[in-house]
Amino acid sequence: MSVSRVAIIGLGLLGGSVGLAIRERLPECETTGFDCDPLVRERARERGLVESVCETAQDAVRDAELVILCVPVGAMAAAAADLAPALADGAIVSDVGSSKKTVGETLRAVLPQAIVIPAHPVAGTERSGPDAGFASLFHNRWCILTPDQDVPEEAIGRLSDFWTALGAKVEIMDAAHHDLVLAVTSHIPHLIAFTIVGTASDLEEVTRSEVIKYSAGGFRDFTRIAASDPxxxxxxxxxxxxxxxxxxxxxxxxxxxxxRAVRSGDGETLFRLFERTRAIRRSIVEQGQDDARPDFGRADH
Amino acid sequence: MSVSRVAIIGLGLLGGSVGLAIRERLPECETTGFDCDPLVRERARERGLVESVCETAQDAVRDAELVILCVPVGAMAAAAADLAPALADGAIVSDVGSSKKTVGETLRAVLPQAIVIPAHPVAGTERSGPDAGFASLFHNRWCILTPDQDVPEEAIGRLSDFWTALGAKVEIMDAAHHDLVLAVTSHIPHLIAFTIVGTASDLEEVTRSEVIKYSAGGFRDFTRIAASDPxxxxxxxxxxxxxxxxxxxxxxxxxxxxxRAVRSGDGETLFRLFERTRAIRRSIVEQGQDDARPDFGRADH
Structure with a gap:
């Protein structure tokens, strides 16, 4: 077994899913957890997201070989400082944040005694909170590790085995490159979706109820990702x-x-782009990163 | 029964779905159909999209009480001119196009003998062609009719009853207002999706294979609608x-x-927008215009 004791800090969608996935796929691995919100801790106990929900982060990380920070990127420094005094020397500290360069810098600065390996499982839904997680979230999804050059191979191997055991496919990448790739495949799509949903709800000529009624024409796809955790x-x-x-x-x-092409009636430019983008869709479906059913099967309901 | 004989011109996703929906929900209604592509006609016969696939548009529309043009908006004028000589006086001519003002003007100009009622069922998938259609496509979806003021109420009522029978909810709207509403809820989302998929595939620093691998972070939602018919x-x-x-x-x-907010580090502006957009998502799910399962259930597979 790659690790026998894991502490999960932050018990929302990601933290909860890590806990449930460990229970299902690494049943001999002991899990502790902490969340700074007492209501989340209570709900995490009820759902059994980890074996032991602790009242402090320090209690949760004591004796842990692997600590996974599942808090928003901006809360990473405070969460790391909070648990620092109880962290065992040589423990692996990782996370699930969507940007990696600043997170890695933060964790290395706050936790000099730890082996820091930033990680990003590229998986999620628009839900958040302790009720949102489920064990199969990482199944067939990529998990990107961005260790610094001085991190021991053995530690990288253990974290890699851990994520593989949870069903993910692991990739090692430079942190800066990760941040650029994810800007394209995740961050900009989210920023655009948030923006267009805002634009639509601010128009004077079109009522919000019209926007909702006729959303099946494409808009609803944007609202899903624009419902993600603010x-x-x-x-x-x-x-x-x-x-x-x-x-x-x-x-x-x-x-x-x-x-410009729309304004000048340049149908050829429009057609050329629209035709090109179909090929990418085909590859995504072929590689199992999306569901091939039309409309993800929504239309069948 | 609102209409007893319907001709469908264009047998792709929309035309095929209309035909299959009639067979399922209005079994006594006779259907004829035509497509300018002989391979599509052949496939339409094999799938039984309409009772009789004709070799010319004129054969298809002869004796039809209702003709539905299911061709791209830019092909509407030619398709209407093609069938015009065989169209019965007083037949209702409608369509399923996504823009309504220019379509209405075109049909009224080419077919002065017909009762023109432009229509837009707000439903679709990213698939196209004679294999893409299915009978439940219009179920619980809105169909917007944009008749001119001089169209007889009785004709509007018949077309409205027809779409209601196919499972849709009907709304009457001014054509110009329709075009503005749909620009927001459908056209702009599609243009943005096509564009970002193009942007992603043109970056030098990020390979296309990386874009595909890590698409589950949000990008894949855009590729689905960017796979629609060019x-x-x-x-x-x-x-x-x-x-x-x-x-x-x-x-x-x-x-x-x-x-500007990202550049200046203005987290408050970002947070305010991101929080606001969740409410719209909630309404869309409540009104049955999307599936509430996280990730549309994709993550469970």
């Missing part, structure tokens, strides 16, 4: 600013080109 | 130019404000 996403954008702004700049240029 | 969507943007440009302008302003 605190988590605020922190993602603030902590991955450079890559987000760089990618957003490219997108804006491309959107301006499309706008 | 011809159909080109025509939508060209035929609803003014409303699309107006809405796109608002979106761009809002996106610039978000960009």
């Amino acid at each position: 605190t988590m996403w605020r922190d993602v954008f603030l902590s991955n600013r450079d890559a987000v702004l760089e990618t957003l700049g490219r997108f804006s240029e491309d959107l301006t080109a499309m706008q | 011809t159909m969507w080109r025509d939508v943007f060209l035929s609803n130019r003014d409303a699309v440009l107006e809405t796109l302008g608002r979106f761009s302003e809002d996106l610039t404000a978000m960009q």
